[in-house]
Each structure stands twice: as C-alpha cells, then as structure tokens.
Amino acid sequence: MSAAINWPKRKVGNVDVNAIGHGMMSIGGNVYGPAGTDEERFELLNRLWELRQTNWDTAHMYGDAEKLIGKWFAKYPERRSQIFLATKFGVYFTPGMAIRGDPEFIKEQLTESLERLQTDYIDLYYQHRPDPKVPIEVTVKTLAEFVKEGKIKQYGLSDATVNTIRRAQKIHPVAAVQVEINPFLRDPLMPGGIVDTARELGIAVYAYSPNGNGLAIGRFKSPDELVEGDIRRWIPRYQAETFAHARELADTFTSIGRDLSPAVPYTAAQVCLAWLSAQGDNIIPIPGSSSPMRAEENCRAVEVLGKLSKEHMELIGEALKKTDDTVAKTARGPPGAGNLSFVETPEYVPEADGNN
Numbered sequence: 001m002s003a004a005i006n007w008p009k010r011k012v013g014n015v016d017v018n019a020i021g022h023g024m025m026s027i028g029g030n031v032y033g034p035a036g037t038d039e040e041r042f043e044l045l046n047r048l049w050e051l052r053q054t055n056w057d058t059a060h061m062y063g064d065a066e067k068l069i070g071k072w073f074a075k076y077p078e079r080r081s082q083i084f085l086a087t088k089f090g091v092y093f094t095p096g097m098a099i100r101g102d103p104e105f106i107k108e109q110l111t112e113s114l115e116r117l118q119t120d121y122i123d124l125y126y127q128h129r130p131d132p133k134v135p136i137e138v139t140v141k142t143l144a145e146f147v148k149e150g151k152i153k154q155y156g157l158s159d160a161t162v163n164t165i166r167r168a169q170k171i172h173p174v175a176a177v178q179v180e181i182n183p184f185l186r187d188p189l190m191p192g193g194i195v196d197t198a199r200e201l202g203i204a205v206y207a208y209s210p211n212g213n214g215l216a217i218g219r220f221k222s223p224d225e226l227v228e229g230d231i232r233r234w235i236p237r238y239q240a241e242t243f244a245h246a247r248e249l250a251d252t253f254t255s256i257g258r259d260l261s262p263a264v265p266y267t268a269a270q271v272c273l274a275w276l277s278a279q280g281d282n283i284i285p286i287p288g289s290s291s292p293m294r295a296e297e298n299c300r301a302v303e304v305l306g307k308l309s310k311e312h313m314e315l316i317g318e319a320l321k322k323t324d325d326t327v328a329k330t331a332r333g334p335p336g337a338g339n340l341s342f343v344e345t346p347e348y349v350p351e352a353d354g355n356n
Contacts, residue, residue, distance in 0.1 A: 023288030028063025101131030218250030
C-alpha cells in the first residue's frame with residue numbers, strides 16, 4: 001500500500017472538499033473508447049476510496065457512469081456519506097446533442113440520476129450547459145426548490161457566462177461553476193473573467209480537461225495511440241502536427257518535475273495540475289482517468305501544490321506562448337459542440353413563470 005495522501009481542501013459552498021477532484025467521463029464508455037467491465041471499473045473506484053479521493057464528478061450523459069457509481073454505493077452503502085458527489089443535468093440527444101433547462105426536464109433527469117446513483121441526494125447538481133430558450137432564473141428557482149427538499153445539497157453551472165453566473169447568484173447562491181481551463185485554454189483566467197467573478201462571489205471553480213485531455217503532458221506521442229472509439233481521433237486539436245507543437249510544453253513540465261524532486265521526479269501531469277491550481281485559490285482541477293494508476297498519479301499532484309517557484313512559472317509561461325499560435329488555435333471539440341457553451345439565456349419576465 002502506497003503512502004497516504006494528506007489532502008489540502010478547498011471550499012465548495014459550505015463544504016470542504018479535496019483540492020483536486022476526479023472526473024468520471026472516461027468510465028462511462030461513450031467518449032474515450034470501451035468502458036470495461038464493472039469489475040475493472042470498480043478497481044478504479046476502490047482505489048480512489050483507498051486514496052481518500054472523495055471529490056467525484058459525473059453527469060447524466062456520461063454513458064453508464066452514474067449506474068456504475070450506484071452499483072458501487074449499493075455494495076458499500078456506508079461510503080456514500082463520505083463521497084462529495086457532483087452530477088449534471090440538461091443534455092439530451094436528438095440524435096445530436098441538445099439542451100433543456102426547463103423545470104419539467106430538470107425533475108425528469110434528477111429523478112433518473114437519483115435512481116441510477118442509488119442515492120436519495122446529490123451533493124452538487126450542475127446545469128451542464130445553459131438553455132438558450134429558458135431564463136436562468138427559471139432554472140435556478142427550480143433547483144432552489146430541490147435544495148429545499150433535500151434532493152440536492154447545492155447547485156452549480158457549467159460553461160456559463162459571467163452574466164449568467166451573476167443572474168443565477170441573485171436568485172440562489174451558486175456553489176460552483178465548471179469550465180475548461182488548461183494550458184491551451186486560459187480565457188477563464190483573464191481579469192474580470194469567470195475565475196475572478198467566481199472568487200468575488202465566493203464560488204468555487206472546477207476546471208475540467210485540466211491537462212488538455214493528455215495533450216499538454218505528452219500522454220500520447222501521436223493520434224495513432226488513441227484507441228478505436230476515442231472521440232479525440234476526430235477532433236482537430238488531436239492531430240499529428242498538434243502533438244509536435246505541444247511536445248515542448250510537456251517537456252517543460254517534465255523538466256520542472258525533475259528539478260523539484262530529482263530522486264523520484266514528479267510527472268508532467270502532476271506539475272501541470274499544480275500550475276493550474278496556482279492560478280487561483282478557488283480553482284479545483286478535475287482530471288479524469290479509468291486507470292487506477294493514472295488516478296493515483298493525479299491524486300498525488302497535491303504533493304506539488306505550492307512548490308512551483310517564480311522561475312518555474314516563468315518557464316511554463318514561455319512554453320505556453322509558443323503554443324498560443326499553434327495548439328490553442330485548433331478546435332478543441334467535435335463540430336458544433338462549442339455552440340452549446342457560453343450562450344446567454346433569455347431575459348427573465350417574472351410574470352411569465354407565475355412567481356413575480
């Protein structure tokens with residue numbers, strides 16, 4: 001058994017959570033290739049438990065991830081209360097991806113998620129994407145009712161604009177916002193951006209895809225290493241020339257890891273997570289992996305938190321500049337996927353929902 005992890009904490013609403021979370025998209029089987037058997041995936045959940053990694057993030061749309069977690073809770077019911085569990089609602093397939101944030105649909109997906117997860121409450125319930133047809137105030141009022149009923153403890157917003165976050169906050173306190181932040185996508189870190197706004201309002205920021213889905217840390221040498229069924233095979237950012245441009249950044253992270261710990265170097269993944277965590281005291285990176293070994297590597301990134309010097313940050317900054325005109329300008333998702341993010345919702349008219 002490896003050494004225990006001394007977990008630093010960050011605040012999500014009224015709860016202290018691990019400063020790094022774990023994303024469950026990869027175990028659902030509909031994004032990064034085959035999911036594996038329940039037994040194989042239980043190995044991951046059990047390893048997270050052994051490492052005291054209790055900050056979990058999933059979603060209604062992540063394949064059968066919710067059902068798998070529910071089976072794990074059924075097997076270990078005493079563990080449920082110690083897991084800070086986030087899931088998300090709002091996405092459905094037509095067969096393309098679409099969004100709904102109306103009260104009826106929220107209730108429908110919440111009921112399904114509770115059943116799948118075999119639990120009677122969710123710690124953090126996100127709107128996966130804002131609905132361009134439904135005022136955010138209507139969505140949040142519905143979520144506030146579920147908070148009152150105890151079905152959800154807190155709520156959050158994912159890929160929401162600063163304006164949407166502020167509008168939601170006026171109706172009911174937002175516990176967390178989720179947004180992609182990594183070396184190739186740093187817009188949320190800009191002055192007055194999502195991270196600054198969230199800090200001002202006392203909101204946590206969960207950063208998804210913190211290592212650029214492996215690209216920023218040299219996880220793969222070429223797209224040929226991606227398995228069949230991995231969505232990255234069809235995304236422009238994950239093509240051969242982009243891997244070459246990203247290599248220097250990955251080498252920089254690796255070099256810093258050796259500098260910090262020559263005997264047993266920290267990995268590029270761990271240094272990357274430490275860099276991201278250093279961008280704000282309200283940021284919680286949520287790397288994901290279906291591999292117990294990779295999951296432990298990510299968890300142990302907490303050992304690097306606070307250790308990056310000014311010189312290290314400058315080295316990373318120089319490497320980032322070189323990717324800004326190459327990797328950062330490529331499309332990071334499949335065609336049309338970005339159209340669902342950061343949309344504004346309609347103006348709220350109190351009389352329209354009968355709650356003026």
